[in-house]
Amino acid sequence: MAEKRGNVWIFIEQEGGKIANVSLELVCKGRELANRLGVKTEALLLGNGVADATETVIHHGCDKVFLVEDEALEPFTVLPYAKSIVDLVKKHKPNILLFGATNKGRELGPRVASELLCGLTADCTDLKIDDFDDKINKKSYKDKLMQIRPAFGGNIIATIVNTWEDPQIVTVRPGVMKLAPPDKSRKGEVEKVAPEITDTEKVVKVIERIRKEKDVDLQASQIIVAGGYGVGSKDNFKLIEGLAKAIGGDVGASRAAVDAGWISHDHQVGQTGVTVRPKLYIACGISGSIQHRAGMSESGKIIAINTDPEAPIFSCAHYGIVGDLNEVIPKMIKAFKAKV
Amino acid sequence: MGYTILVFVKQVPDTQNITGEAMKPDGTVNRAALPAIFNPEDLNALELGLQLKERFGAKLIVGTMGPPNAAEVLRESLYRGADSTILLTDRAFAGADTLATSYALSKCAEKIGNFDLILCGRQAIDGDTAQVGPQLAEKLALPQIAYVEDVESLSKKKIRARRSIEGGYEVVEGPLPCLLTVVEANEPRPANAKNIMRRKKSMTRSELRKAHADANYTDAEMLVDEEEKLKAKGLWIEELSAADVGAEESRIGLKGSPTKVKQIESVVLRGADFKRIDPSEDGINALMHELIEDHTLG
Numbered sequence: 001m002a003e004k005r006g007n008v009w010i011f012i013e014q015e016g017g018k019i020a021n022v023s024l025e026l027v028c029k030g031r032e033l034a035n036r037l038g039v040k041t042e043a044l045l046l047g048n049g050v051a052d053a054t055e056t057v058i059h060h061g062c063d064k065v066f067l068v069e070d071e072a073l074e075p076f077t078v079l080p081y082a083k084s085i086v087d088l089v090k091k092h093k094p095n096i097l098l099f100g101a102t103n104k105g106r107e108l109g110p111r112v113a114s115e116l117l118c119g120l121t122a123d124c125t126d127l128k129i130d131d132f133d134d135k136i137n138k139k140s141y142k143d144k145l146m147q148i149r150p151a152f153g154g155n156i157i158a159t160i161v162n163t164w165e166d167p168q169i170v171t172v173r174p175g176v177m178k179l180a181p182p183d184k185s186r187k188g189e190v191e192k193v194a195p196e197i198t199d200t201e202k203v204v205k206v207i208e209r210i211r212k213e214k215d216v217d218l219q220a221s222q223i224i225v226a227g228g229y230g231v232g233s234k235d236n237f238k239l240i241e242g243l244a245k246a247i248g249g250d251v252g253a254s255r256a257a258v259d260a261g262w263i264s265h266d267h268q269v270g271q272t273g274v275t276v277r278p279k280l281y282i283a284c285g286i287s288g289s290i291q292h293r294a295g296m297s298e299s300g301k302i303i304a305i306n307t308d309p310e311a312p313i314f315s316c317a318h319y320g321i322v323g324d325l326n327e328v329i330p331k332m333i334k335a336f337k338a339k340v
Numbered sequence: 341m342g343y344t345i346l347v348f349v350k351q352v353p354d355t356q357n358i359t360g361e362a363m364k365p366d367g368t369v370n371r372a373a374l375p376a377i378f379n380p381e382d383l384n385a386l387e388l389g390l391q392l393k394e395r396f397g398a399k400l401i402v403g404t405m406g407p408p409n410a411a412e413v414l415r416e417s418l419y420r421g422a423d424s425t426i427l428l429t430d431r432a433f434a435g436a437d438t439l440a441t442s443y444a445l446s447k448c449a450e451k452i453g454n455f456d457l458i459l460c461g462r463q464a465i466d467g468d469t470a471q472v473g474p475q476l477a478e479k480l481a482l483p484q485i486a487y488v489e490d491v492e493s494l495s496k497k498k499i500r501a502r503r504s505i506e507g508g509y510e511v512v513e514g515p516l517p518c519l520l521t522v523v524e525a526n527e528p529r530p531a532n533a534k535n536i537m538r539r540k541k542s543m544t545r546s547e548l549r550k551a552h553a554d555a556n557y558t559d560a561e562m563l564v565d566e567e568e569k570l571k572a573k574g575l576w577i578e579e580l581s582a583a584d585v586g587a588e589e590s591r592i593g594l595k596g597s598p599t600k601v602k603q604i605e606s607v608v609l610r611g612a613d614f615k616r617i618d619p620s621e622d623g624i625n626a627l628m629h630e631l632i633e634d635h636t637l638g
Contacts, residue, residue, distance in 0.1 A: 015506075077512070078474070079483060103506050107486040107521075110474035114442060119598030122469035132602055146602065152466060153355030157605045164598035204483050204514040207500065211508035223637070247637055271468075280636050290607060301636055303617075303627070314614070319627060323619030331621055335628040340638050 005143075006095035006166055008034040011085065011108070012045040012057055012065075013100055015076075015211075019053050021219060022100030022174035024060045029127060029177040030098055031061035036129045037143060039095060040064065044088065046081055048074035051190075058188035060180070065190045072197045075209060076104055079201035082111040087196060089116060094167045096145055098127075101171035113169045119162035121147035121170045125275075125294075127177075132161045144168065154271055154290040175219045175275035176298075215266040216250050222279045223249030226269055226296070229256035230285020230306060230325065237262045239329050240284055246333045252276070252296075254286045270295035284325045288313025305329070342397030343456040343494070347389045348445055348476070349382035349402055349417065351410040352466040378413045381461030383528035388491065388520075389459050390421045390529065396494050399423050401452060405433060405444055411544050414577050418539040419531035424574070426452070427544055430582040435594035438467075442475035444592050447585040449480055457499070458519040462487060473521035483514045489525035543570065544579040 008030045013020040027043065034041040040063040045053060047069060054065045066088060072080040089097065089112070097112075099105035101123045113120035126148035132141040145168040147160040162168040218224060225247070227240035237257070244251045253267040269276055271291040281299035286292060288304070288311055296302070297316045304317035305325045314320045321328055353374035389400050402417040404410050405428040414425035428448045436444065449458060458477075463470035470486075477484035487504040492511065494500075500513045504523055543551070545567065552563055570576045582592055590596060617627050631637040 075510075078486070082478075103487060103504070106470045107474050107484065110438070110471040111478050111484070113471075114439060114475035114478035117439070117598070119437065119439065120471060121599060122467070122471055132600075134600060136600075147599075150607070151468070151604075152353070153468075155355065155607060157607060158601055159603040160599050161602050162598050163600050204485065204512055206510055206512050208511040209505070209508070210510075211505065214507060280631070301631070318613055319615050319617050321617045321619050321624075321627075328619050328624065331619075331624040332628060335621075335625045336632075336637065338625075339628055339632050 005037060005039050006093045007040040007042050008037070008096045009089075009094040009098065009167070010041070010043045010062070011097065011099045011105065012043050012053070013102060013104055014045070014047055014050055014053055017047070017050045017053055019056055020100055020102060020174075021179065022102060022105075022172070024056070025174070025177040025179045026098045026100060026172055027057060027060040027062055028180045029172070030096070033096060033127060033129060033145070037095065042066065042094070044068065044085060046073050046084055046195075054188075054190045056182065058190075059182035059184055059186050061183075061186070063188050065188060066193050067190050068193045068195050070195050070197055072202055073195070075206050077204050077206060078107050078111055079204060080195070080197045081108050082115065083197055083201045084193075084195040085112050086115050088193065089167060097167040097169045099169070099171045101173045105171045109169060109171045116167070116169075117164070118167060118169050119160075119164055121149060121160045121162070124149045124170045124172045125157075125176045127170065127172070132163070134161075134163060137163075139163070145170070150271070150294055154294045173275050175277065215264050218250055218252055218267065218269065218274050218276050221250040221252075221276065223247055224252040224269070224276060224278045224280070224296075224299075225249050225282045225284065226252030226254065226286060227257050227262070227284050228254035228286030228292075229260065230287070231257060231262065232285070234260075234262040236326070239326065243282070243284075243329050243333055247336055249278075249280070249282075252281075254289075254292050283313050283317070284329065286313050287311045288316065342399060343392070344454060345389050345392060345398045345400050345457045345459060346449060346452060346455045347382075347386050347400065347402045347417070347422070347459045348472075349386065349404050349413055349461070350379045350464045351376050351404065351406050351413045352379045352464050353377075355465050376409070376412065378416055379461055379464045379466075381463060381522060381524055382413075383461070384524050384526055385459040385461045385520075385522040386417055386420060386422070387526045387528040388488070388522050391526070392457070392491060392494065393421070398456075401426065401455075403428060403445070403448055403452075405429070405436075405441060405448070408544070408546050411547065411577055415539065415542050416531065418542055419535045420529060421532060421535060424576075424578070425542075426578045426580060428580050428585065429546075430592075432582045432589065432593050435597060436592060437597035437599045438469055438471040438475055439598060440592050440594075440596035442472050442479050443596060444582070444585070444587055445472070445476050446479035447587040448580065449476070451580065451585045456516045458482070458517070460519070460521050462521045462523050470521070473519060477519035480519070482517055482519045484519045484521070485512055485514055486521045488520045488522050491520075539575060541570075542575040542577050544577040546579060547577075
């Protein structure tokens with residue numbers, strides 16, 4: 001008889017009871033992996049007074065939610081979270097454990113994996129189930145999680161496999177997995193868990209916390225007009241804003257434009273910004289470094305406007321306009337207004 | 341007496357400036373063609389360490405794990421103001437993933453002992469994982485404060501630091517000893533000319549041996565003698581092997597790494613269905629028309 005396989009787990013990240021988009025994206029992906037393996041999809045929801053969020057998690061595809069509530073879990077500090085998760089993993093032995101590659105996920109994942117002596121792959125952009133033949137050690141593994149991620153500054157794509165004991169733990173970049181609409185008729189189980197958090201985990205205290213909502217949520221945008229260093233000045237960024245406004249889109253930017261201080265980091269697309277997949281992405285004066293392309297190349301349609309015909313951005317574009325954006329953009333606005 | 345601060349740094353290939361030739365025809369990375377640099381955020385960690393030394397008084401020890409020529413980043417650390425340095429080097433460490441790396445570094449930290457703080461850069465630009473800092477903290481059973489921008493206060497028992505969180509920042513307080521990962525929030529100072537003059541002859545035991553061999557010296561006693569002299573002048577880069585720090589063989593290098601690389605592909609640029617649009621009014625009109633027709637726009 002085959003050994004019983006563990007389930008697919010997703011760590012649900014929340015802030016003030018609001019679930020991070022990436023966690024729901026991972027529930028959808030987790031569901032897909034669990035179906036392929038013939039196991040269940042289960043979520044870990046930690047916090048204090050967050051029970052209301054369990055429904056959303058179930059609607060997106062979880063069979064069960066472990067609801068872990070304690071005063072020490074709000075606000076987020078890494079040690080009580082790590083302790084609660086490690087205890088649950090030891091008890092239930094999941095096959096796969098997914099974290100969003102957010103600030104929280106990227107400091108929590110390593111802490112958990114290190115204590116469990118498990119492998120951990122950061123910032124995955126794709127996950128699949130496949131077999132693995134380790135030719136060096138002459139071992140075969142069936143139905144392992146293929147952990148696919150860019151490395152070397154985005155210059156290569158590596159497929160990584162965890163060959164030690166389960167769980168196979170990864171963090172996944174926000175915005176890369178598709179978020180399917182919730183199914184409100186879906187039912188699931190909620191299991192309340194009382195965590196065993198001791199004083200040892202409570203040593204780091206949050207004294208002050210200043211947060212604001214993002215200027216823009218590019219991951220939800222269907223149309224993005226992005227400007228790069230070629231825009232030339234902060235003042236000239238109005239051109240980008242003008243086109244975005246005219247066609248009903250949001251404003252994105254390359255790292256160079258953000259570093260130049262022309263626009264806030266919330267607008268940055270790429271490896272150190274957000275990963276987006278809108279219907280339409282218009283790259284204006286963006287040369288298209290590999291780091292930028294990593295964050296937008298999955299867009300439905302890409303228009304690149306650049307004076308340099310050799311700019312790498314054209315290599316991932318569907319439409320290329322070699323020209324001066326100062327002339328091209330006004331023509332686009334005019335043409336759009338004339339048609340609609 | 342001041343604090344003892346360990347800073348762990350890494351020498352990395354400069355992935356931000358990769359040229360075409362840096363990839364081999366088989367799609368693997370041609371590491372030899374990439375310039376080796378001081379990992380950028382580790383410079384921020386070192387800078388924070390230097391600032392803490394100036395503000396509160398501290399002994400700053402910089403350590404790295406890597407091949408023998410990683411001694412270069414240690415000399416660079418000395419030029420910027422580190423007090424002493426340690427190179428953890430051993431063929432047995434090769435092929436380590438983040439778990440095996442953090443284990444090796446934890447053994448190194450234990451060997452040094454009696455530290456108050458460990459500083460690491462948030463992540464290295466070759467892997468971008470940001471895992472080694474938190475894993476090292478776990479291995480040493482230390483609390484961690486990740487994404488630190490600055491330290492507000494430090495006392496024998498407590499540290500108060502400002503750290504970056506999604507959409508803002510947080511001020512947190514934790515006990516010592518503690519591990520901090522540091523983000524790009526300060527301006528690393530350049531190497532100091534006086535320090536360069538004073539410490540450019542710093543070397544490891546391997547480098548000293550090589551220098552002797554190159555000069556055809558065979559006197560073993562002289563080697564010991566020179567080592568003592570270098571140590572006395574503060575020019576000694578301590579070199580430690582896996583055995584020196586008591587690292588278990590099964591937990592380091594490839595053997596100690598649960599993750600294996602199945603496949604590596606170079607990023608292929610997609611060239612399908614590319615359409616060149618004329619920047620004229622007609623060309624752009626046709627483009628906008630097409631986008632409205634297929635419901636991308638409007």
